[in-house]
Amino acid sequence: MDLTGRVAIITGAGSGLGRAIAYRLAENGAKIVVNDVVAEQGNLTVDNIKSKKGEAVFSQTDISKWDGAKDLIKKAKDTFGKIDILVNNAGITRDMLVKDMQEEDWDKVLAINLKGAFNCCKFATPHMVEQKYGKIVNLSSRAHLGNPGQANYSASKAGIIGLTRSLSLEFGRYNINVNAVAPGMINTEGVKALKKYEMVVERALKITPLKRIGEPEDVANLVHFLVSDYSSYITGEIIHITGGRY
Numbered sequence: 001m002d003l004t005g006r007v008a009i010i011t012g013a014g015s016g017l018g019r020a021i022a023y024r025l026a027e028n029g030a031k032i033v034v035n036d037v038v039a040e041q042g043n044l045t046v047d048n049i050k051s052k053k054g055e056a057v058f059s060q061t062d063i064s065k066w067d068g069a070k071d072l073i074k075k076a077k078d079t080f081g082k083i084d085i086l087v088n089n090a091g092i093t094r095d096m097l098v099k100d101m102q103e104e105d106w107d108k109v110l111a112i113n114l115k116g117a118f119n120c121c122k123f124a125t126p127h128m129v130e131q132k133y134g135k136i137v138n139l140s141s142r143a144h145l146g147n148p149g150q151a152n153y154s155a156s157k158a159g160i161i162g163l164t165r166s167l168s169l170e171f172g173r174y175n176i177n178v179n180a181v182a183p184g185m186i187n188t189e190g191v192k193a194l195k196k197y198e199m200v201v202e203r204a205l206k207i208t209p210l211k212r213i214g215e216p217e218d219v220a221n222l223v224h225f226l227v228s229d230y231s232s233y234i235t236g237e238i239i240h241i242t243g244g245r246y
């Protein structure tokens with residue numbers, strides 16, 4: 001699925017799924033704007049893409065901030081002249097039971113996971129409308145179904161579904177496809193660092209028909225398809241990538 005000449009912004013691409021997606025799209029010819037709040041990680045993604053003769057630039061902005069998202073989109077436009085693909089991947093967890101959850105724990109997760117995606121769509125879509133072409137993929141999660149200890153995270157990922165559906169309805173007429181992917185447990189650095197990693201994996205495997213944890217490349221495969229023209233008649237969908245687990 002060739003992406004030669006396409007310009008792709010990937011938020012939170014300094015790690016995990018975002019980095020795997022950035023590598024995949026770059027390998028297939030896309031020019032990548034790597035976004036992250038952590039400069040060292042983002043620059044490493046850029047360096048690795050360049051070392052394989054790909055094109056990439058780093059933008060250190062906080063997408064939960066209106067101006068941060070605006071700066072990111074401007075940098076993409078200024079550097080590569082257009083924006084074809086936006087992958088809203090940046091996300092965090094702050095897991096705890098509601099009895100322990102404070103206002104800041106709720107606000108921070110919603111601000112990055114949900115408002116951040118809105119902010120980037122807000123500023124990227126005018127460019128896509130103008131060129132009558134765009135592909136937006138938002139990272140939801142299987143957690144949109146609800147998980148104990150994840151009221152903030154689950155709500156943000158359920159919100160991503162509403163955002164995706166609304167955007168697909170508003171922007172379909174401009175040839176902009178907006179879809180979401182909802183991964184189950186994927187082996188990223190963040191997941192491997194979980195305090196109860198072994199226990200969580202064991203529990204997940206019991207109820208996962210494919211009997212393995214997902215790899216970042218599994219998600220990159222799906223996102224690659226959704227940003228390619230092989231998916232040009234698909235919009236407003238939420239595609240689960242969970243090894244069959246619900």
Ligand SMILES: NC(=O)c1ccc[n+]([C@@H]2O[C@H](COP(=O)([O-])OP(=O)(O)OC[C@H]3O[C@@H](n4cnc5c(N)ncnc54)[C@H](O)[C@@H]3O)[C@@H](O)[C@H]2O)c1
Nearest residue numbers: 012015016017036037062063090091141183185186188190
């Ligand atoms: N790994 C999983 O099992 C899994 C499952 C379902 C959904 N997801 C979703 O996939 C996405 C990526 O997950 P991951 O496991 O790769 O996470 P990760 O923690 O490895 O990477 C997230 C990246 O986002 C960056 N980031 C955080 N706040 C930011 C901000 N305000 N602006 C810009 N960048 C910011 C971080 O610095 C980090 O590099 C998230 O949205 C997550 O909710 C992950």
